[in-house]
Amino acid sequence: xxxxxxxxxxxxxxxxxxxxxxxxxxxxxxxxxxxxxxxxxxxxxxxxxxxxxxxxxxxxxxxxxxxxxxxxxxxxxxxxxxxxxxxxxxxxxxxxxxxxxxxxxxxxxxxxxxxxxxxxxxxxxxxxxxxxxxxxxxxxxxxxxxxxxxxxxxxxxxxxxxxxxxxxxxxxxxxxxxxxxxxxxxxxxxxxxxxxxxxxxxxxxxxxxxxxxxxxxxxxxxxxxxxxxxxxxxxxxxxxxxxxxxxxxxxxxxxxxxxxxxxxxxxxxxxxxxxxxxxxxxxxxxxxxxxxxxxxxxxxxxxxxxxxxxxxxxxxxxxx
Amino acid sequence: xxxxxxxxxxxxxxxxxxxxxxxxxxxxxxxxxxxxxxxxxxxxxxxxxxxxxxxxxxxxxxxxxxxxxxxxxxxxxxxxxxxxxxxxxxxxxxxxxxxxxxxxxxxxxxxxxxxxxxxxxxxxxxxxxxxxxxxxxxxxxxxxxxxxxxxxxxxxxxxxxxxxxxxxxxxxxxxxxxxx
Numbered sequence: 001x002x003x004x005x006x007x008x009x010x011x012x013x014x015x016x017x018x019x020x021x022x023x024x025x026x027x028x029x030x031x032x033x034x035x036x037x038x039x040x041x042x043x044x045x046x047x048x049x050x051x052x053x054x055x056x057x058x059x060x061x062x063x064x065x066x067x068x069x070x071x072x073x074x075x076x077x078x079x080x081x082x083x084x085x086x087x088x089x090x091x092x093x094x095x096x097x098x099x100x101x102x103x104x105x106x107x108x109x110x111x112x113x114x115x116x117x118x119x120x121x122x123x124x125x126x127x128x129x130x131x132x133x134x135x136x137x138x139x140x141x142x143x144x145x146x147x148x149x150x151x152x153x154x155x156x157x158x159x160x161x162x163x164x165x166x167x168x169x170x171x172x173x174x175x176x177x178x179x180x181x182x183x184x185x186x187x188x189x190x191x192x193x194x195x196x197x198x199x200x201x202x203x204x205x206x207x208x209x210x211x212x213x214x215x216x217x218x219x220x221x222x223x224x225x226x227x228x229x230x231x232x233x234x235x236x237x238x239x240x241x242x243x244x245x246x247x248x249x250x251x252x253x254x255x256x257x258x259x260x261x262x263x264x265x266x267x268x269x270x271x272x273x274x275x276x277x278x279x280x281x282x283x284x285x286x287x288x289x290x291x292x293x294x295x296x297x298x299x300x301x302x303x304x305x306x307x308x309x310x311x312x313x314x315x316x317x318x319x320x
Numbered sequence: 321x322x323x324x325x326x327x328x329x330x331x332x333x334x335x336x337x338x339x340x341x342x343x344x345x346x347x348x349x350x351x352x353x354x355x356x357x358x359x360x361x362x363x364x365x366x367x368x369x370x371x372x373x374x375x376x377x378x379x380x381x382x383x384x385x386x387x388x389x390x391x392x393x394x395x396x397x398x399x400x401x402x403x404x405x406x407x408x409x410x411x412x413x414x415x416x417x418x419x420x421x422x423x424x425x426x427x428x429x430x431x432x433x434x435x436x437x438x439x440x441x442x443x444x445x446x447x448x449x450x451x452x453x454x455x456x457x458x459x460x461x462x463x464x465x466x467x468x469x470x471x472x473x474x475x476x477x478x479x480x481x482x483x484x485x486x487x488x489x490x491x492x493x494x495x496x497x498x499x500x
Contacts, residue, residue: 061454067450091458091460155326194472195360266379301383301415302382
C-alpha cells in the first residue's frame with residue numbers, strides 16, 4: 001500500500017518537472033508580425049489606466065507604446081522579450097503584466113510555492129503525530145530524542161524543495177528580460193560609446209580618441225565620431241614636433257572634410273575646421289568662412305563658446 | 321526546539337527584517353523622479369519642430385538640453401507655463417544657457433501654436449506624432465521635464481508641474497556637479 005502511494009507521488013512529481021522543463025524550452029514556431037505585436041502588447045500594462053493591457057487600451061500612452069512595439073517588430077532587430085525589456089526599461093517594471101522571474105520580483109513566484117510546500121509538510125507532520133497519538137497510546141519518553149533530528153532534516157528539506165520549486169516556477173512563468181543590466185539595460189551601442197567618449201574627452205583624451213575609434217569601426221560614417229576624433233587628435237598633436245603636427249593636420253582636415261561632406265548641416269565640424277585651419281594652418285580667410293558658416297548653423301553652447309571670440313579676431317585680422 | 325517555537329522565531333525574524341527595510345530605505349524626498357535612464361545616454365531623438373525645422377538631439381551635445389513634455393489641454397502644463405517662460409528667459413542670458421524644447425504630446429500643431437501665441441514661449445516645439453519620444457523617455461502623463469547634460473547623459477526627470485525656482489535650483493546643482 002505504502003509503496004504504491006510512493007510510486008504515484010513520484011509519477012506526479014516527475015510529470016510536473018517534465019512539463020515545466022518542456023514549457024520553458026519549447027519552440028512555439030514562427031508568428032506573423034501582427035501576432036507578435038498582439039502577443040507583446042498583451043504582456044504590457046497601459047501605464048495610465050488601471051488593469052488594462054496595451055493591447056486593449058485606447059489611451060494615448062498605450063497607443064504610443066503599441067506604435068513603438070510595431071516599429072521594433074517591423075525592424076526585426078529585437079526578440080519579443082527584448083521589445084518588452086525595452087518598454088520595461090523606460091516605464092519601469094510596473095508595466096509588466098507578468099512579474100519578472102528574476103531578482104526581487106521573483107519572490108512573487110517563489111513565495112507561494114514555498115508556503116505551499118511548508119504548509120503541506122506541516123500538515124503532514126501534524127497528521128502523522130495525531131495518527132501516532134491515536135494508535136500508540138503509551139510511548140516511552142526515551143524515544144523522543146530520535147525524531148528531533150529527522151524533524152530538523154525535514155524542515156531543511158521542505159525549505160529547499162519549496163525554494164527550488166519556486167525558482168523553477170519563476171523561471172518558467174516570470175517574464176525574462178534579456179536586455180536588462182544592473183545599470184538599466186542600455187546596450188553598448190554607438191550612442192552609448194559616443195556618450196562615454198564625450199564624458200572622457202576633457203580629462204582623458206586618449207580614451208576618448210579610442211572610444212570614437214570604436215564608434216567608427218561600427219559606423220565608419222558617424223559624423224560626430226569623425227569630427228571629435230579628428231579634433232582631439234589635432235589638439236593632442238600640438239604638443240609634439242612639426243612632423244607629427246603636420247601629419248595630424250592633414251588627417252584632421254581630411255576627417256573634418258569627410259564629416260562636412262556627410263552632413264553639411266553639422267556645425268561642430270565646420271567650427272573645428274575653422275579653428276584648425278587658422279591656428280594650425282594660418283589661413284585666416286578660409287577660417288573666417290568656416291567659422292561664419294558654423295555660427296549660421298546654430299552650434300551648441302560649448303562649440304559656440306570656442307568660436308565666437310575667434311570670429312571677431314579673424315574679422316579684425318582680415319580688415320587690419 | 322518545539323515546532324511552535326520554531327514558527328514563532330521565523331515570524332519574528334521576518335518581522336524584524338521587514339521593519340529594518342522600512343527604517344533604512346530612503347524615500348523619495350527630492351523633486352527628481354526615478355528612471356532607468358538617469359545617468360545613461362539620452363535616447364536618440366530625430367524629429368521636426370511644428371515649424372518643420374529638423375531636430376536631432378545628437379547635434380545638441382555641448383549644450384544643456386531641457387525637454388518639457390506638454391499638451392495644450394493639460395491643466396498642470398498650463399499652470400507651470402509662466403515658470404518655464406521665466407526660466408528660459410533667465411537661461412538665455414547665460415553663455416552656457418540651456419536649450420529648451422517643448423515636446424508636443426498627443427496634441428495638434430495648431431492648438432500648440434495658439435497656446436504659445438497667447439501665453440508666450442518662443443522656444444522650439446518638437447513633434448512627437450507617433451509618441452516615440454514619449455516612449456523612449458518612458459513618459460506616460462504630461463507634464464514631465466527632463467534635463468540632459470552637454471555630454472548627452474540624462475541627468476534629471478521631474479514628474480508633474482514645476483513651480484518657480486525649481487528648474488533654476490536644479491540647474492545650479494547640476495552645473496556645480498558637472499563643473500561647468
